[in-house]
Amino acid sequence: MPPARKTALSSGSSSVQDYVKVIYAFTEWQDKPITSSQLAVRLGVANSSVSEMVRKLVELQLVDHRPYSAIELTGAGRRLALTMVRRHRVLETFLVQELGYAWDEVHDEAELLEHTVSDTFINRMAAKLGNPQRDPHGDPIPSADGTVHVPNAVQLEELDGGHTGRITRISDADADLLRFFSSEQIRLDDRVEVVGRRPFGGALVVRFGPTGSARELDLGDQAAAALWVHSDPHPGCLLAS
């Protein structure tokens, strides 16, 4: 009889949870699966640590992996990841809405708490918050049964001049950047219009805010890549089949 493979349907250690969550998050807004070294950077650990942990995740049947190739979640891995993502984002929402945190202050606290709360805790907290559909940065909150709806959105960076849209998501990877957006009064759901590019790889010029009282602003690459917009259909766009 085989040695009773570990199921890990339960939850795994907090390291396992973070690995799986980062692997999931990497493909949330684009398709390419994460590589070993990308995972290492995002987790702040050495490449060798990732190799070892990935072997363990394969044993736990949370990821599929052929040596030297990218890492992909199994069904069970995706379920676990969605649980962790839900926990993280419900907690962030609570911190902002109930405890008065600023949106740049919530990530680190949620990063730790997500591993110690129970499902009951999160479900009751979510109910108390009115089962929010997205967190303070616009990231979608999976439901308790593991379904998510990731909005159609592109990075502002990738839009050409003339396009308009609405800010759907602001990456929370860099707290300083979030503070910059705050200071510029850039918020979720603001309308935005791409005016154009400064010449020779310069900044992206955008217009923010309600159509009447819009402010024009130059955004650097980092900033433009952190803003995701739901783009309005555009006359000049032939792909709008």
Next chain:
Amino acid sequence: MPPARKTALSSGSSSVQDYVKVIYAFTEWQDKPITSSQLAVRLGVANSSVSEMVRKLVELQLVDHRPYSAIELTGAGRRLALTMVRRHRVLETFLVQELGYAWDEVHDEAELLEHTVSDTFINRMAAKLGNPQRDPHGDPIPSADGTVHVPNAVQLEELDGGHTGRITRISDADADLLRFFSSEQIRLDDRVEVVGRRPFGGALVVRFGPTGSARELDLGDQAAAALWVHSDPHPGCLLAS
């Protein structure tokens, strides 16, 4: 130059935090300091594990300890313990008041969360709860600056017949016992009168509830020891100097 002794004013690992908290809690309602094996039982670890960790706690200057004798907190140890006790009890209060947990369901969840919340988190949560003075079991909540007021209370077990008082605290050590008290409608602040003892080391007979509609009840030793009462002054009691 000495090897820069570790201060641990920060916080220590979650094991360190639990050890210090249990050492503190042991002397919260009585005076004798905890011994190595008592600590082991309360933490659910082997005696040898305690010996090792106590050596570490001495290095961290959180406890004083001569080999083979009892373990006592230093000033820094007591401060850390009070931080942890505050966290634990604020969390329990939140779980009951805001998330609708029953009082027998909160301990295990708080036991984990206490290690991952920040001071900001706890202080804001406490403010939101109105800075409660005690948790759902009547245990006092230290303030953020580390002051506690432990009410004068004795175990119901130790009162002789005729004494009356008010329930101040219900030990949360045993969840089954808490459920028993719930089912018997015994709550914090209920009035209680000791009627007497059943003969030959039998149960303690007590009367609960408002003076008019009181219920009489037989309590076993476990139950009588878990209930702490603020005893009214009693005519027959000569110690009421």
Next chain:
DNA sequence: CCCAATTTTTCGGCATGCCTAAATTTTGCC
């Protein structure tokens, strides 16, 4: 298509915190 740069894995080690078993010290009873 080949080889050097890059990526990934393997190897040996370290820190934490736990365990069991074997000393060692203390305690309490005759």
Next chain:
DNA sequence: GGCAAAATTTAGGCATGCCGAAAAATTGGG
């Protein structure tokens, strides 16, 4: 006071998750 029982500490090990260095595989420019 002496000695057996009980409490405590020490010794040797294990699991987890991390590291740096070395080995192995992949890759991509020429």
